[in-house]
Structure formats: structure tokens, C-alpha cells
Amino acid sequence: xxxxxxxxxxxxxxxxxxxxxxxxxxxxxxxxxxxxxxxxxxxxxxxxxxxxxxxxxxxxxxxxxxxxxxxxxxxxxxxxxxxxxxxxxxxxxxxxxxxxxxxxxxxxxxxxxxxxxx
Numbered sequence: 365x366x367x368x369x370x371x372x373x374x375x376x377x378x379x380x381x382x383x384x385x386x387x388x389x390x391x392x393x394x395x396x397x398x399x400x401x402x403x404x405x406x407x408x409x410x411x412x413x414x415x416x417x418x419x420x421x422x423x424x425x426x427x428x429x430x431x432x433x434x435x436x437x438x439x440x441x442x443x444x445x446x447x448x449x450x451x452x453x454x455x456x457x458x459x460x461x462x463x464x465x466x467x468x469x470x471x472x473x474x475x476x477x478x479x480x481x482x
Contacts, residue, residue, distance in 0.1 A: 390473045428458075
């Protein structure tokens, strides 16, 4: 029996992996035609993933943000600041990157602590 818990495992990836009280997962927006709507959709998806593994956005440890266009950084920062609980911002990196689809305007990789006993 594995001590790694996998959320919705598929042949090429799992939606999230949990090991030693830490969850790792990646989100791409499942909806939205512009940057703001994609960013809000992605963060809502992240909240659902966190909840599914027994965590929440206040327990984020690190987030890596991938943006094809760094001109969207200011819009991201406004949405990000509204989304996070005050005083609970994780470590964060924001990098310019080519994403798998030209329709994707951002992607985020999350690391968070899982609530003990979850």
C-alpha cells in the first residue's frame, strides 16, 4: 500500500498528490475568455482541490504562477490579493512561460499543508 494519496489518478497525471501532510497540484483554467475570468476560474478550481484533500487557501505554502504575457501581472496581483486571506500569502514565483495551449492565459502550481487528520 502506498503512503502517497492521489486525487483522481489518470495514466499521465493525478489531480493532486498528498504525502506527509503536503499536497501538490497544478491548475489551468477550465473556463474564461479573458485573463480576469480565467484567473478567477482557476482560483475557484484551486479552492475545490484544496477542499477535496482537506486543506484551504490559508494553508498554501508555495505557488508558482506561469504567465505567457507578463503584462497580465498587475491584473493577477489584484485578483490574487482579493482571493488570499489577509496575512496568509504563501511564497510565490511568477514566471513568463509558453503554455500547452495558446488559449490558456495562466497556469499555477500549488503546494499546501493538509489539515492534520484529513
